[in-house]
Amino acid sequence: MTNLRLSTEYWVFNNLGLGVALNWFKLDVDLDDSDWKGSVDYEYWGPQIYATIRF
Amino acid sequence: MRRPRYLLFALFLFGAAWLPNYTHAGEWINPGEETFTISGGVFLPSFDTSAQVDTSLGIGTGVNLEDDLGLSSDETIFWGDASWRFARKHRLTVDYFRFTRDASAVAKRELTIGDETFPVGASLSTEFKFEIVPIAYTYSFMNEKKYEFGASLGVHWYTMELSVLGSASLNDLDADFSVSVDAEAPMPLLGLFFDYYFTPKWSAALHGQFFALDFWTTTPAPSPVP
Numbered sequence: 001m002t003n004l005r006l007s008t009e010y011w012v013f014n015n016l017g018l019g020v021a022l023n024w025f026k027l028d029v030d031l032d033d034s035d036w037k038g039s040v041d042y043e044y045w046g047p048q049i050y051a052t053i054r055f
Numbered sequence: 056m057r058r059p060r061y062l063l064f065a066l067f068l069f070g071a072a073w074l075p076n077y078t079h080a081g082e083w084i085n086p087g088e089e090t091f092t093i094s095g096g097v098f099l100p101s102f103d104t105s106a107q108v109d110t111s112l113g114i115g116t117g118v119n120l121e122d123d124l125g126l127s128s129d130e131t132i133f134w135g136d137a138s139w140r141f142a143r144k145h146r147l148t149v150d151y152f153r154f155t156r157d158a159s160a161v162a163k164r165e166l167t168i169g170d171e172t173f174p175v176g177a178s179l180s181t182e183f184k185f186e187i188v189p190i191a192y193t194y195s196f197m198n199e200k201k202y203e204f205g206a207s208l209g210v211h212w213y214t215m216e217l218s219v220l221g222s223a224s225l226n227d228l229d230a231d232f233s234v235s236v237d238a239e240a241p242m243p244l245l246g247l248f249f250d251y252y253f254t255p256k257w258s259a260a261l262h263g264q265f266f267a268l269d270f271w272t273t274t275p276a277p278s279p280v281p
Binding site: 001002003004005006007008009010011014015019023025027029031033035036037038039040041042043044045046047048049050051052053054055 | 083084089090091092093094095096097098099100101102103104105106107108109114115117134154185187189211213215217236237238239240242244246255256257258259260261262263264265266267
């Protein structure tokens with residue numbers, strides 16, 4: 001499993017910031033669950049646009 | 056279903072904008088000095104997904120969910136995370152992602168998924184859900200005025216559900232097929248992060264988590280040949 005995220009944020013107000021990010025995730029695993037035996041290779045990447053509050 | 060989520064996000068922004076400029080001393084909160092942060096936004100990922108569901112007696116077909124089952128390779132979702140800095144160098148964080156994709160397609164090749172075999176030409180209806188909840192403790196080795204560097208330790212909690220319904224005509228007889236499987240498990244994660252503050256208002260960050268172990272594989276290794 002690998003998860004990488006590069007982001008930048010700008011605080012418009014003291015308690016409110018706006019940000020953009022790039023996120024890449026990859027999960028490659030063999031499954032031996034009671035219901036699901038096999039494997040999953042799950043990968044995604046893409047941009048995020050978000051707001052953050054802090055206090 | 057999307058309208059309430061847009062409304063919730065709008066209320067989140069509205070509430071955040073009207074928060075009083077609360078700090079202990081009524082001053083600007085410098086990076087690395089906040090107690091709580093809550094984030095939410097939109098995520099526009101592109102997917103590449105393969106899955107294999109073995110039969111009771113053998114190995115299932117390796118299926119590409121986008122190419123074979125017609126799932127969209129693009130999706131827009133809402134996500135959120137929260138962080139509590141309970142001491143200057145110590146934080147607890149939790150994130151939440153949920154991806155739900157469904158599609159209809161026609162089987163271009165024979166697909167064995169679980170104990171069902173979908174013939175060429177079968178009509179397929181697929182739903183795939185994938186949920187991630189990372190929960191981590193973060194320790195900052197350095198928390199300086201211009202940057203913060205540290206490591207995290209926690210779990211990624213995954214939940215996956217795959218259901219495929221199919222129908223086909225075989226020798227003038229209609230046949231229906233159905234398979235539904237799910238799996239969930241926590242997976243340990245180790246992470247590193249580096250935050251850099253260009254100014255008190257502008258920052259950039261690189262966060263990474265890694266883990267390499269076939270955690271869900273409990274099948275014993277074959278005995279060595281004498």
